Amino acid sequence: MKLEGKAALVTGASRGIGREIALGLAKQGADIAVNYSGSETRANEVVDEIKALGRNAFAVQCDVSDSESVANMVKETIEKFGKLDILVNNAGITKDNLIMRMKEDEWDDVININLKGVFLCTKAVTRQMMKQRSGRIINISSIVGVSGNPGQANYVAAKSGVIGLTKTSAKELASRGITVNAIAPGFITTDMTDKLNEEVKDQMLKQIPLARFGDPADIANVAVFLASEDSRYMTGQTLHVDGGMVM
Amino acid sequence: MAEVLERVTKIIVDRLGVEESEVKLEASFKDDLGADSLDVVELVMELEDEFDMEISDDDAEKIATVGDAVNYIKASQ
Numbered sequence A: 001m002k003l004e005g006k007a008a009l010v011t012g013a014s015r016g017i018g019r020e021i022a023l024g025l026a027k028q029g030a031d032i033a034v035n036y037s038g039s040e041t042r043a044n045e046v047v048d049e050i051k052a053l054g055r056n057a058f059a060v061q062c063d064v065s066d067s068e069s070v071a072n073m074v075k076e077t078i079e080k081f082g083k084l085d086i087l088v089n090n091a092g093i094t095k096d097n098l099i100m101r102m103k104e105d106e107w108d109d110v111i112n113i114n115l116k117g118v119f120l121c122t123k124a125v126t127r128q129m130m131k132q133r134s135g136r137i138i139n140i141s142s143i144v145g146v147s148g149n150p151g152q153a154n155y156v157a158a159k160s161g162v163i164g165l166t167k168t169s170a171k172e173l174a175s176r177g178i179t180v181n182a183i184a185p186g187f188i189t190t191d192m193t194d195k196l197n198e199e200v201k202d203q204m205l206k207q208i209p210l211a212r213f214g215d216p217a218d219i220a221n222v223a224v225f226l227a228s229e230d231s232r233y234m235t236g237q238t239l240h241v242d243g244g245m246v247m
Numbered sequence B: 001m002a003e004v005l006e007r008v009t010k011i012i013v014d015r016l017g018v019e020e021s022e023v024k025l026e027a028s029f030k031d032d033l034g035a036d037s038l039d040v041v042e043l044v045m046e047l048e049d050e051f052d053m054e055i056s057d058d059d060a061e062k063i064a065t066v067g068d069a070v071n072y073i074k075a076s077q
Helices: A018-029 A040-052 A067-081 A104-132 A154-178 A198-206 A216-227 B002-016 B035-048 B057-062 B068-077
Strands: A005-009 A031-036 A057-061 A086-089 A135-140 A178-185 A240-241
Touching: A005 A018, A005 A067, A018 A031, A018 A040, A018 A086, A018 A216, A031 A040, A031 A067, A040 A057, A040 A086, A040 A216, A057 A067, A067 A104, A086 A216, A104 A154, A104 A178, A104 B035, A135 A154, A135 A216, A154 A178, A154 B002, A154 B035, A178 A216, A216 A240, B002 B068, B035 B068, B057 B068
Parallel strands: A005 A031, A005 A086, A031 A057, A086 A135, A135 A178, A178 A240
Antiparallel strands: none
């Protein structure tokens, strides 16, 4: 196992990509703090699955855009596990609309959770990771943060921002043994993408050289790589995991 | 006073790898003791642990010299 004895915090881990990453890290031996915002029942199911793998886990409710609850969540995680080796900033929402029609609160909500949340969680874990002189921060961006996407100005701006934040955190923290990398998933089958209509899905499928939508496990595999020693000589990078959609 | 300065000095010597004689009250962490911004953040973290106190980000930003650190610790004890 690649992550034996490691402690991880995964935000937005009750569903979709976050859930699969939490399970993927646990399968490699890590203990997991399963953060959720609203889906308590599903978060507890993830905790049970991780415990069934013989790892330690607990669910922690937190709105990642609120600095005080983020600080408490990180504190609780360090108290329970005695350390914190891996942070996966995965929590995210969409509120799609054309720019002309986008309301200010649709913009703010998405930026606050998808971008500010990454900043707040990163800030909260750096103290512990700096003391440990080691750490892995993995930010979940999106391929549309690289390519742009009509109807998603808020989401794209946030995900693009995450790439810049990844590079800056990587430069600030490298001397302390902390690496920061991002994953830019393409079209992955989750609750978030199920909301899209068939026409949009067909359009997207045509743009994917590997000719299929991704599975959350495709992202989890890369997250495990970035969390492990295998990726020790890379930092500040954004890995496109999108079936070749954007090159 | 002496005791606080002694403990602060030890942390600075350990962390920044400077000579004890260089750690004067008026010495600036960045200008005289070769610390970068991240070193200062870490020093403040160690002082918090050593003296079992919390230094807010706002207060931490005002700590630039050895004397600033010693005075801050003394004032909050």
